[in-house]
Amino acid sequence: MNPATLTAQPFWEDATFWREHVNSYRELRPGQRTQVWIGGPTMPTPTLLLETDGILLEAPNWSPDGGFLYVNGHGTLWTIDLDTADLREVHFDRLPEINNDHVLSPAGTSIYMSATDGQIYKGALSGGPVERITVNDGVWHFLHGVSPDGGELAWVEMSDFSEPGRLVIGSSSAGGNSRTIDTGRGHLDGPEWSPDGTWIYFNTESFTSRAGHAQVARISTQGGPAELLVKSDSVDWFPHLSPDGRFATYISFPSGTLGHPADLDVRVNVVSTDDWPTPIESYALFGGQGTINVNSWSPGSDRFAFVAYPLHGVQE
Template sequence: MTFSFPRRGRTLAHGQRAELTIIDTVTAGTKIVLTADEVIEAPNWTPDGRFLVFNAGGKLFRMAADGSGTPAEINTAPLADLNNDHVLAPDGTTIYVSSDDGHLYAVPFEGGTPRRVSNTHRTPFHYYLHGISPDGTTLSYVAIEGKGAERRINVFTIPAAGGPDTRLTDMDMPNDGPEYSPDGRWIYFNTERAASRPGHAQIFRMNGQDGTELEQLTFDRQVNWFPHLSPNGKTVAFLSFPHGTLGHPADKDVQLRLMAPDGSGQKTLTSFFGGQGTINVNSWAPDSRLLAYVAYPKG
């Protein structure tokens, strides 16, 4: 059965579909749990393993992780312009979201009035959420600072309850996808800081408190984005785009890859047509074996 969702922003090509898929990282076996005729993106798994949360048409939805039943909208009113950057609190009671107004909000998992977390800045400063600390107290995000030729994309943290922004990177080359390790020591992220050509992002990690202890983990020709740590801390999943890709666009032949936290043991788990929206947020199941992602096949 193919479901319809609100249409907003990017649309699928004629004959294209969105497939919310679960893959077993041990056997590489897959199961499509939802097919949609509009763009759906960025699945999260709830900490209890019962639900998948994803966005579509500027709104959030949840569905049973086994694919049973039908998706249900999570009430975030008056927000109706959410993007594909959202994370769940470790206790599963709160969803933190990014809105196209440039701010971060906290919303009860059952739905309810959003609480703004982010700050107002004198100069352009647009928040994009990516991670939450294991104790649930701190959010990691990237900010687009400034505009035009002075536009910069750097990594910051902010208390989940609201408070001051803490800068972890300060550079002109773009950074994205900052996410905590389960022990809270590291923030993993992708960056062009070592790139010899524009767009050639690789995976790094740094101290999650102050941005020190910087380590590069991938060194290949592919463009690597969105590192996600398994709950047990033993595996990193990330998305690889073809050489020469700029940013993380939609509609590309991509690979879902795995590696150890120190960058060793890299391997390709599966390949498919995807990109933007596939795994923008952490989509590991609580068992650290299953992963959810969205593919966008044509025809």
């Protein structure tokens, strides 16, 4: 979902912020660049795929055929060729501007996208017509997960931002049924299925009394108590499991961060799902919002993509 702001109040209560930011796309600051990187469990040093000062790109998805990344920028969807780093826009008909919440269908033919009107849309990866999936007006739907069988979506639902977000599981077909899963009293984000379909992984503030102190957790798809996976002094967001279920990534913000704002010194961590507290690799970069909002693992589970936004030169 879109960035949070550093305020004394819980970030999800800042209605002015939401009104100003969920309806517009982000742009690079003067002197800032977008860098798309490739890392992995056996890559101490990531590889730079693309660098540009022309457009702010966010939130990579890796295509099922392994040949492309899908990212958002300037309110639209783009592809990045993994061989040539060529950047191409995907054109949709009558699609509102999209944000950095988009996931590919397991079949590899469609993409689900959260738009700035608060709704979720489905379109072909090649572009063209879109279908609106969610039906409730006046409610924000921030998409993050699709079930392994493709039948359901997981999103964070918010109305007037006076309460923390709710985890909702809904049909991936237009107008289908939905249900809410209780994850505790705190705000949550990034709900995403495990590859075997039995768990929803997410970040939550329910395990602490410290304002904004998100930590990585999971809950059964059938509900029940949430399980804390990483207890740390950093603010941890967006857990993403590799397709084989062996590895995961998540992003760590500095202690005291509220939400997941842009332009901070952060770390992207790679862990074994058998040992979440111990990073296998950890990449320091300047970024945050847009770096790794959605699952960006390759089909082979050996690599993943992430984005940095350095203000001067290449961010090593």
